[in-house]
Amino acid sequence: MTKVEYKHTEIAVKKQLGQNFLTDRNITRKIVRLSGAEPEEHILEIGPGFGALTKEIIEICPSFTVVEKDPKLAAFIRTEYPQLNVIEADFLKIDLEAVAGGRKLRILGNIPYSITSPILFRLLENRHCFMHATLMMQHEVAMRIVAVPSTKEYGILAVQLQAFFEVSYGFKVGRKVFKPQPGVDSAVITITPKEQVPLSDPEGFSHFVRCAFHQRRKTLLNNLKESYNLDAVPAEVLKLRAEALTIEEFFILFKEMKPKILS
Numbered sequence: 631m632t633k634v635e636y637k638h639t640e641i642a643v644k645k646q647l648g649q650n651f652l653t654d655r656n657i658t659r660k661i662v663r664l665s666g667a668e669p670e671e672h673i674l675e676i677g678p679g680f681g682a683l684t685k686e687i688i689e690i691c692p693s694f695t696v697v698e699k700d701p702k703l704a705a706f707i708r709t710e711y712p713q714l715n716v717i718e719a720d721f722l723k724i725d726l727e728a729v730a731g732g733r734k735l736r737i738l739g740n741i742p743y744s745i746t747s748p749i750l751f752r753l754l755e756n757r758h759c760f761m762h763a764t765l766m767m768q769h770e771v772a773m774r775i776v777a778v779p780s781t782k783e784y785g786i787l788a789v790q791l792q793a794f795f796e797v798s799y800g801f802k803v804g805r806k807v808f809k810p811q812p813g814v815d816s817a818v819i820t821i822t823p824k825e826q827v828p829l830s831d832p833e834g835f836s837h838f839v840r841c842a843f844h845q846r847r848k849t850l851l852n853n854l855k856e857s858y859n860l861d862a863v864p865a866e867v868l869k870l871r872a873e874a875l876t877i878e879e880f881f882i883l884f885k886e887m888k889p890k891i892l893s
């Protein structure tokens with residue numbers, strides 16, 4: 631069992647909570663700078679741990695909210711930073727709308743590897759609650775989020791997120807600056823909800839994207855024909871694979887198709 635001790639607290643590291651703590655102050659400063667955090671903003675940090683990022687955010691914004699699942703770390707943050715609003719809970723279960731309380735959040739977090747996708751999809755569902763998020767995650771996942779068409783990284787994650795967010799790659803963070811050291815490198819990305827998205831049925835779009843990529847090597851025709859009426863879609867488009875389409879082309883295709891009513 632790996633133990634990490636910081637100031638007055640020692641914890642047995644919980645792998646399932648993705649507890650790899652940042653140890654390099656240059657990196658934490660760089661993340662907070664990239665976030666664009668400003669005083670008076672409504673800030674939410676996901677997973678403060680021992681407060682590596684928290685400490686830097688406080689330099690800019692003296693009071694904000696953190697959500698930490700590990701009771702021992704939540705207690706640590708409460709003692710160390712009494713001015714913060716500490717929510718001891720699972721980020722995936724909190725009511726983000728209630729936390730935002732009508733003021734859009736700026737979100738920061740060095741998020742646990744194991745729940746990166748669930749966190750991203752939760753942010754997607756709650757996109758009206760925040761204006762900007764700066765997230766550190768596994769490098770490979772970051773590359774899949776910012777991927778461009780016709781690359782092997784471009785898939786469901788890129789299309790779902792880029793349809794609703796401006797996404798931007800910040801910088802790479804090597805594994806050596808964490809304790810305990812993970813087996814992979816990390817990267818920081820930012821996501822900003824788009825003001826206008828040309829979709830009347832976001833859930834339908836999400837289902838369509840999953841269908842379009844169902845078997846990557848297959849054409850759009852083969853992946854979509856079971857579930858959609860494709861009569862209005864040009865034949866040359868149906869010969870393509872999903873990975874060839876830009877986000878705008880996904881929007882157009884989605885408008886042209888009609889879901890089949892399956893009996």
Ligand SMILES: C[S@@+](CC[C@H](N)C(=O)[O-])C[C@H]1O[C@@H](n2cnc3c(N)ncnc32)[C@H](O)[C@@H]1O
Binds near residue numbers: 680743
């Ligand atoms: C990668 S560590 C980052 C810790 C700290 N921010 C840092 O950079 O050193 C992830 C943190 O998220 C917490 N955590 C894990 N799962 C969580 C969840 N579902 N909700 C809230 N916090 C969670 C972990 O306990 C841990 O403190």
